[in-house]
Amino acid sequence: MDHNRADGHATDSASRGGPAGAPADQATVRRSNLALVLRHVSANGPCSRSAVAVATGLNKATVTSLVNELQARGLVREMGPQHAGSVGRPGVALALDGSRAGALGVEVNVDYTAAIATDLAGRVLIDRRIGFDAMGSGPERSLDELARMVETTVADLDRLGVTPAGITVAVPGLVDTTTGTVVVAPNLGWRGVPVAERLSHIARDIPIAVDNDANLAALAEYTSGVAAGTPDLVCLTGEVGVGGGVISGGRLLGGADGFAGEIGHVMIDPSGERCRCGRVGCWETKVGLAALVRMATPNRPYGTGPQVVRDPEERLAEIEQRRAGGDPRAEAAVAEVGRWLGIGAALLINLFNPRVIVLGGYFARLADPLIPAAQRELARTGMSDAVERCRFAASDLGFGAASRGAAGVVVERALSDPTSISIRTSPAVGVIEGTPTVCSPRSS
The missing domain is CATH 1.10.10.10 (Winged helix-like DNA-binding domain superfamily/Winged helix DNA-binding domain)
Incomplete structure (x- = not known):
């Protein structure tokens, strides 16, 4: 210590x-x-x-x-x-x-894998996302795909002369961060998956950590997003499911076991749809991307076979085209999601009293129609004083927020312990690796 x-x-x-x-x-x-x-x-x-x-x-x-x-x-x-x-x-x-040391953040989500690599100054070196049906592939195939993503990105960094100082994996579910194990990820169908152990064979000399995607997205928003530096904010990740990361007093709110922020599985409608977690009426059954797609394009919802479009950007592009063409079903679907977004936001404001609710993922892409609808419902259902002090903000980090936050965790670790980065040149006088010189502050 x-x-x-x-x-x-x-x-x-x-x-x-x-x-x-x-x-x-x-x-x-x-x-x-x-x-x-x-x-x-x-x-x-x-x-x-x-x-x-x-x-x-x-x-x-x-x-x-x-x-x-x-x-x-x-x-x-x-x-x-x-x-x-x-x-x-x-x-x-x-x-x-820090140009010779890198930070790698990777993510596996329902319909894609992604990677963002930065140097230790935060400059993005590699940014990629590949459509992949993780929901229908199971943990083994999904981790094989993620391993390929890691191998490819590490090789690309090596060609740039950059050595990764660490890898952080973002997963949409409850994560035991001490062991790097996904306890449960309902939308992936995972339970008890040792992600860090599974990836360790391809990155033997690189520390690997695993964390919840929404927590990592919240860290990215706090450090470099539209509400950077706001000490009290909630970040909502709009994916097939919905995750939440809470920054309170400038710190990520983890809870006793690190599971805080699973707001997508808060029951909001007792008579609603059954969620993939097994319960009924979870918030994500009202506002998740799967819910929007089900309402806007009921003939092509998630999980219905080869006609499924894998990448979420393509799903959104179709819905935006339908709205632009005057499709009343698509318009009504977005309005309904906005309404339930406002209802859930009222709960978040009552619980956490944030100054900003950052809308990430697909919420950010559809922010123009979603925010007014959510704001109207929020004004109707929320506590007026707290609501008036809180605003919605559309993230500018897109679907890469979790990967960026994951890379940021590696950067933070290096800044906290510079000795984790190997000495590459002959140390100067007074610096002998393995026999550190005691350097104390001068007397004040």
Whole structure:
């Protein structure tokens, strides 16, 4: 466990009363200080070593040693002199690099697999989605398809000279994140599927994590979406089913077992349709993409054989064409989804008091007709004060939000522990891998 002062700066073993020079404490202190410097450069770069020292409370010699190691790990680079208008020699500006280390987020959903790879500065290197009938294929075939996606993307990164620092897999279901096992994914028909273990043979040296797709989408929206930085938001993923990720006070709300946010399976209509989870009247039976398709094109719903269009974008394109052509059935279907979206949103506002409800997936694509319908129902059923302080926003991350959030988890892990990225160049003086130098903040 990292030990930090209340102001965020790492402390040395002596100040905690532990044995001076204990190797474990030295490693912990240096790891914490590396993360402290890297995060500052990431958030405030380009900046000089002197500016880093002032902002972090570390002395200049310590900062120099830490920067040398971060450069050796390919995480920080020099950008030349920084002229700040002060007298004297200009400092050398530092910036986040991370171009040689990658983060891979992959997703398996009902009708596609997807991958987004970024470098550690968040620059997207690879973005792909392939239509695939995971609902009708079972876990083995689906994981084979996902493994091919991972292998192909890792190979592409290798050709770019980028080594993945980790892989996070997004799945629409309840996930035991400690073991990387999907406990249950109703729309996929999965139960007790060890995803991380199954993929480990193709990525032996790469850490693999698994998480719920809506949680990962919410993290992406919070860090880089239309409501980035909003400390209280709910992200709704409009897929065949509906997932929800809740950011409360700037943190993802996980619950006791990490299962919080399964709002698609909240019963909203006791006399409604049977859900794939086995219960009746779940919210996703009213607003999921499968529900919209069933109402708009009843002759071609999900799961009816070879005529099914696999990619959700194609489903939406057909419905949009029908609406544009004046098809009353398609128009009525969108209005009905909007109405139930507003009814469910009222529950979310009453429960979580968010400032923004971000509509992702297909909700974002049909936001123009959906939001007014949802807003009208929300005004009718919600608590007025809370409703007035909350707004809908259409995501601009599309169906890639979960994959982007998954890659972001890998980036966050690297920023929190820079030592997870291997040293590729000869370390500078004061940086000896395996024998870390203790670097403590200067006295305040």
